Amino acid sequence: MADRYFQHTFPSGLTLLAEQMPGMQSAAMTLLVPAGSSTDPVDRSGAATVLGELVLRGAGARDNRQLTDYLDSLGLQRGSGVGVHHTRFSVAALAPRVIESLEVYADIVRRPMLPESGFSPARDLALQALAGIDDEPRQKLMLKLRESHLPFPFGRNSMGEKAHLERLTPDFCRADFAQRYHAQGAIIALAGNVNFDEVRPEVERHFGTWDGRAGNLVATKPPDSRYSFEEQKSEQTHIGIAYDSVPETHADYYVARMAIEILSGGMSGRLFTEIREKRGLCYSVGANYASLKGLGAIFGYAGTSNERAQATLDCFVAELHRLSDGVTRDELDRAKIGLKASTIMTGESTSARAAAIAHDYFMRGRIRTLDEIKDAIDAVTVDQVNDYLKRSKPGPFTIAIVGPKELKLP
């Protein structure tokens, strides 16, 4: 597989990653810039989100309209967003168009116009997206759960806070751009019908002289409270439960992952069969592993009617505790098959692979091959899982509720 994966870090600190998938016609790019919600200035939460919108409003020689038209004329499917650690720009298209887009993405992250006229609409959109959460109780709940569980500033809402967004100015955004959009810690990941020997000089040409600076250090502090209740008149109650897990780089990672797969993977997962299928307590229930630099956590969700909310919470917590009693070999086998199958399916999507190798490099400093992942899954034994579950009882729990009334906590 040595001819499939490539990585190179330029002197500026920018890293280029490539996964050659020769059977594909398409390619995808994930470009990560070290401007995430965790490095938003303390009193300017949401700054990276507004900046991520603003850099797309004209860059290099192209004004806002020309830039948008040009990107669409390449046939790019594109997106952008702000995560805890980075601002992400992603594109997928026919492979030659993705390579062509390197030049314009260099403009976007290195030479945006940051026009005065674009600032108000960009900030307004951020304010509206934030206000829109009021109509999305499930999203509201999960944001609250992250904030209550993760250490600050990892738990911050990347959409920001209203007062903070209102405090932003065009000058502030320009200074913030100069501070956080730089080569050190930036990652360009390409996957698909690309040739590393050809793309490397292209990336060097457009990003080679990109300025690098030391990244911002992030000091963390624990969240204020492990419980949050937000009253909302509704027939529905939304319940979130979080607890710590091992980081993705920990030796126990795959062991812990398999336990969560057994809890919530596929439709034979315990949460699904016990809470949804057998007892019909709620339509939507599940738990996921979330990976941040240096920490891992489990975030669970259940949405149910008000009269079933207490039973659902009790049942959810009981299932988490029941993990400590151990899992069966059949459960582990199904979980392995499911996770391996989804890994292989991911290997057929250029977008998924570009995102995955960028994530891998950020977490580990290297790309994992698909075979390495499959082998790691295969190597997990039922004894390892049960030993881990005995050692690592789930909890303490962080709990968030959005609904008409509070619930009795476990």
Add this chain to the structure above:
Amino acid sequence: MADRYFQHTFPSGLTLLAEQMPGMQSAAMTLLVPAGSSTDPVDRSGAATVLGELVLRGAGARDNRQLTDYLDSLGLQRGSGVGVHHTRFSVAALAPRVIESLEVYADIVRRPMLPESGFSPARDLALQALAGIDDEPRQKLMLKLRESHLPFPFGRNSMGEKAHLERLTPDFCRADFAQRYHAQGAIIALAGNVNFDEVRPEVERHFGTWDGRAGNLVATKPPDSRYSFEEQKSEQTHIGIAYDSVPETHADYYVARMAIEILSGGMSGRLFTEIREKRGLCYSVGANYASLKGLGAIFGYAGTSNERAQATLDCFVAELHRLSDGVTRDELDRAKIGLKASTIMTGESTSARAAAIAHDYFMRGRIRTLDEIKDAIDAVTVDQVNDYLKRSKPGPFTIAIVGPKELKLP
């Protein structure tokens, strides 16, 4: 491309479709059964949804738990859902596992246990999913818009109505199963690393003796009202606009599609640039073409703050009317590139292709090749688009609003 696409209709009326994608390790299956929301009995809206849940609760020799465990042990990523015309079961996995799953899906659609004990939880889940819409104003709006725009029974909510769901019984579900789960009009579409000559006898073995019956005729009648307002206390107003378009099989289809791409495709689409980017009126805005058997429609959505709601609606309608003034060659070129790129990307996903060929066959009685779609897009001229837009002024509009107060209609 003759060795890529295959179709065969068995004497029972079941059609098998296959797209051979030899570069893939995976395969995907879409299985359509002629039980859609449009054939739900008039006073039992939601029956297909409950039935679609119930058939998965044990089938053939496997009880509920054994069936779920077995499906997960194949590593299947699977889903099911009810659309206007069909109940859909879909799986994706390593190709040999998908072929293996044919046997158990034959059990599911031909020999489900429909157990008494599974009925209450299945119906409860449907009731909960329905109640959950109250917390999803955007979804609530789009359901209302479909209901107000499409002729009955095409506009019905597949999730059903509360009173109708409460009227269901296990016996009713069994009779409904006997009535609507049959081979006539059913479609099995396979895409990925499959060989038609090998899968055809497998399908024949498991589905060959499946009973066929004439489908239910659906008599349509126009919706009662073209306007709906649902009061909801919120900072946000959700706006839906719908109007008729040509059916997918109409000679003008690609011409009409390109017009909608120009309106709302990519980020250079008119709705996005005029309403979101230039005026910052709303965070989320767009319009899509929806295809039903024999009819096409455009469904538009905008979500915005209450104080900008009227301006957003006015601006949205103005953009729809402005289409009649014509589009530019640049706009058309970008739209073509965008739609062709997404067509090619779809060609790299076994799940997307299985769904696409099943849809094609249902609409046209045959599979379109990817090249045929690309050629059809390429053939559209700016004169054709402008001529179409002059002939087909958008409207009359169906409008739905979910928010705290009514808006002035255009």
